[in-house]
Amino acid sequence: MDENYQSGPEQPAKLADQSREKDATGEQPGSPGLPGPETGNQDVSQLFPVVGIGASAGGLEALRGFLEAIPDGPGAALVVVVHLSPEHHSLLAELLQPHTPMPVTQVTDLVKMEPNHVYVIPPNRNLSSIDTHLRLSPLEESRQARAPIDHFFRTLARTHDSKAVGIVLSGSGSDGAVGLKAIKEAGGLILAQDPVEAAFDGMPQSAIATGIVDDVLAVGEMADRLLTYFSTEPVVVLPDEELDKPGVAAGREDAQVLQRIFARLRTLTGHDFSRYKRGTVGRRMARRMQLHGLTSLQAYLELLRDEPDEAHALFKDLLIVVTNFFREPATFAALAEEVIPRLFEGKGRDDEVRVWVPGCATGEEAYSLAILLLEHAARLEDRPSIQIFATDLSKQALVVGREGVYPEAIAADVSPERLERFFVHSNGAYRVREDVRELVLFAPHSLLRDPPFSHLDLISCRNLLIYLQRDVQRQLLELFHYALQSGGYLFLGTSERVDERDLFSATSADHSIYRRQDVSSADPRLPSLPLASIAEAQPHWGEEPRGQRRQAANYGALHQRVAERYAPPSLLVDENHHVVHLSERAGHYLQHPGGEVTDNALRLVREELQAELAMQLYRAFHQQSGSRSDPVAMTLEGRPRAVSLYVEPLLENGQRFALVCFLETDGSDAARAAGSDAGRDDLVRELEEELAATKQQLRAAVEEFESSKEEMRASNEELQSMNEELRSTTEELETSKEELQSINEELVTVNEENKNKVQELSQMTADLQNLLAATDIATLFLDRELRIQRFTPAASRLFNIRHSDRGRPLAHLTHKLVSYDGLIDDAERVLRTLAPVEQEVADGDALRYFLGIRPYRTADDRIDGVVITLVDITSLHEAERALARSRERYRLLVDSAQEYAMFTMDSAGHIDSWNTGARRILGYEEDEILGQPAAVIFTPEDRESGAVERELRIARQEGQAINERWHIRQDGSRFWGSGVVTSLWDDGELGGYAKVMRDNTTRKEAEEALRESEERYRTLAEMLEDRVEERTVQVRQLASELVASEQRVRHRIARTLHDDLQQMLYAAEMQLQFLREDAAREVQDGLEEVLELVTGSLGVTRQLTVELSPPVLKGEGLPEALAWLANYMREVYGLEVLLEVTGDPQMDYEEQRILLFQIVRELLFNVVKHAGVRQARVTLREAEDGIVLAVSDEGKGFGVPAVLAEDNGGFGLYNVRERLRLFGGAVDIDSKPGDGTRVSLFLPRVTPDPPEQLGRADPPAGKSAAHEE
């Protein structure tokens, strides 16, 4: 285990606290460096679950069923996202409410989600989950790009991780499928409605097709599933990676269980996930446990043992990577701009651009790259071929990728132009076009186990490294380094980093694109390819660091080291002849040759031993047998020695090694060996020389062998890679084969169709036969030689043909067309000229026929004879004649109508017939007017105002237009024509117009005169009315003036009385009083008399003054004035007046008040003078619109008409009535002789005249007069 990766928490992280890695979603900018152990940016355990429910067509029923099954208080929020018509108000919330006790609300604004609530998306909006709230955003403009369910699921996955639940119910289309993946990746639950139950199965099918749905259920079963899921709050504790270390792990039960789970998984799936990041693995594993309602790892392990399918389910879950087209568009843009063009640099038509996408999942990324590459390649003249290897562990995902069929929702990620160019839209999905699919080769491949591809220009391995432990990451980077060509590019996820600067250098700003660095090592830095060996054989999981192993084997090693001293010196050599270990004294037998430093045993051992060693090693590795060589003479430390080699093969951990022991015999042995037979020296020398030469040759051969072996090894590696490619190609071929099979199927279908067509054809032939037999049209088919080919029964009668006549020339037969003998000539002419001949002919029975001779054209437009048809037109002919007769009758009728002008127009309004009446009325002769536009008979004014066109238009639209207007005769005179225009229709098409019109000038003129005199009388009447009105106003003014001027006269008299006469009388009275006091007794009596006369005169003048101008009237109200009057009448005339006032009877104008006052006074005087009683009653009442006043007594009474008739000159009743009338009032006198009198008055409050006039009539001299006697 990598020491660098020790920063994790000491305590095992709680599963529930492990929120997603930021990087895993790829939606946020990555944090610097490789992701450490998960740091929750939000405590998901605090959240309640949120269930997103997506539905569309047929969804309402499903939603009802779903909600009805949910008991009250499930502890989760339910968010319903459906496709709603953007133009209509949605009643969904109201429709769902009766089916659940939870409140159902339509989201209208930012709203905080509450548990046990149901939220419903509004129309024309996208719904997003932000934090713990729901927010609305505008829906995409284009219908194609709309996918509100995906949108919501994606945001929900981002905010709620494992607390998110996605459910897809009935609906057509594929919305939801993409979003479900996001939820799944975040660790949420995914359910789909059983397509059998769903009204529309498109959406559930698309969801299920993703292969990630946890369960497919009927809506009624979903509630139980959800409740189990919610209630199993995972309390699972997943051991951290550190606990895997030997020593630490001991005693940790969980760690052991986890190891067993990994082992189980490896056994069943062949993949080892122990080297995946524990956070990711744990999260997915916990989700599986939650699904099964399990809370402990032990229980889950048992489940894995009992149900092999679970291991596959877990395996599938572990491999889920959300991938989109052009994920992180900015990075893709950078790639397209910076990297793609360089991949093509220096490559021509015969070269290849090679790209590898390991962990390609369902292929979106691979296709994205293919699209980028194709887009660039399109700009090049010499296009290199493009090869993309897309590999993944999951074969299921690869099937999806190979198919290249994606839901419509990808429109959100792929621009419309690219959709158009690289995809085919069909059946509610997008399929990648053939030419793009051809570039991508999908193959199952494990990065950790299988050899890599090679000579690559680009490796795109995005968001895969983050799932792996750090040391594995490093190994993979070395692998990539190997696989890439010099200068090749590595494309990583934005959150992934390469720290191995010696291998790769960053080229892009966001560190997602790296370039391979050339390492200046002679040995290609080969990655440890056989990672698989670890996975295959090791009972432990995880690779134990070497250092630790050494430490553990401490005593054994010591023992070995000591023992080595007494053993012969030896080497441990691996299969490739590299020296992997030396014993202490083995150095004697080794030498360091010049040139590159090497650990190759064959080059390290002393020259004398090299050949022998090569032979022995070959034997050891290839024959698996140990052997001992003959001693070889050599000089060691100045002494001759004989050394023999013992080589024994070993197998350790599947690797083959060989032990090479140097067994030394002393020099004498060597000498003995050398000179055993001195007698045959020459022969020996000769042999030795030969041997030396042979040895020389052997050495050369060995060297050659060595180098070729090196080459072989390199080739082998190459072959391995090629093999890999071959495997992939085979896969592809398999697919092609399947495709071929399906094409074959199609061909079978086509064949079937063809059979049907043939059948149809024979059916049609039969139909044709029947048609010919049934038709009444005599038809003859002749070939080029005018031989009869086919004929109808009608023809057989006319031409005397029998069935046996087929094939005979027509000329040999007689026919009944008595008046026509050019038949054969005409037929020949038709054959020659190809122009049809049409003619009317008659037979001996006086039947008429329409004869047609036409060339017979075959389907390929060849002339292969003629067709003669004879249609019986006898009845038609008769009808035509009848028509001509009726037309003539009609013409005569029209022509004889002298009083009416009748003419017809064509559809453009040009006159095309003209009767006698028209000639008489309008003056035009027929030949003058035909062809003229109808406008010539209209007045210039009507022509200008478009009356002509209007008339025709109305006739056209309404059938006829009735018109009366002035027309113009030929001589320019006008006449009043009244008539009607009728539109004439011929088979729905306008054929023209007919106009019938008569001269109505006389009537028109009479009407005009009548109208004018009416007008005159009306004006006169109006004038009279105005005059009367005016007079009435004048009379009213005069009445006012009269009252006022009378009042003025009264004032003037009163003033004269008061100011002069009365004062002088006062003075006289005073003087008389003084005189009376001073005078002698004898004149006193006389003075007294004079004084009495003066006093009497004074009384009279005062009374006169008051009566002429009552002092109270001015400025006081009517009730006050009447009260004064009552008092006055009592004091002066001894008449008891009872005054009764009800309401507040006030008059606005002085004149009205004065008038009423005067009337009352007059009536009271009448009582005094005529009634003969000493009591009267005055009632004053305020009415709604005026004042009602009544004076009554119980006196003698009188005859009303008599009183009114007499003009007594005073202020009599007649006067009262007339004055009141002027003010709009009325009087009602009720009196009979001997029965008292009652006079009632009504005076309206309404102002009779404008107030100014009354104001002007106001007497100017009122002021002082009111105060004077």
Next chain:
Amino acid sequence: MTEARPRVTCVFIVEDHPAVRKMLLQFIRRTDGLALCGEADSAEAALEQIPASGAQLVLVDVSLPGMDGIELIRILHERYPHLLSLVLSGHDESVYAVPALRAGARGYVMKGEILELVEAIRHVCNGGIYASHDVRAKLDRLG
């Protein structure tokens, strides 16, 4: 009471009709204890002359050209609260008595009852109000 007051009361006459005015002058000359200290034929003239006249009592006719007698009394009462004023009118007391008394007049005498004038002046000079019983009751009612 007669001992307490000055023996002679100075009277100022405001009357527009010359004949009546002449009779009133005659009356004052004839009556012991009354002296004429000025006369005017309009309220405006009266207001000019009264301050310098030393009048103790003003005899005012109600009907005057221009400002009327009641208005004159109101002004005099305002300016000279100690100046006594008495109304002499041809009108029935029922019409003008109450307004005159409210304006500050101390008595109301009808022109036809010229002989009552002596008694009225005496009564007023002794601090009384001279008016008929009806008028006084009406005045009390109005407060």
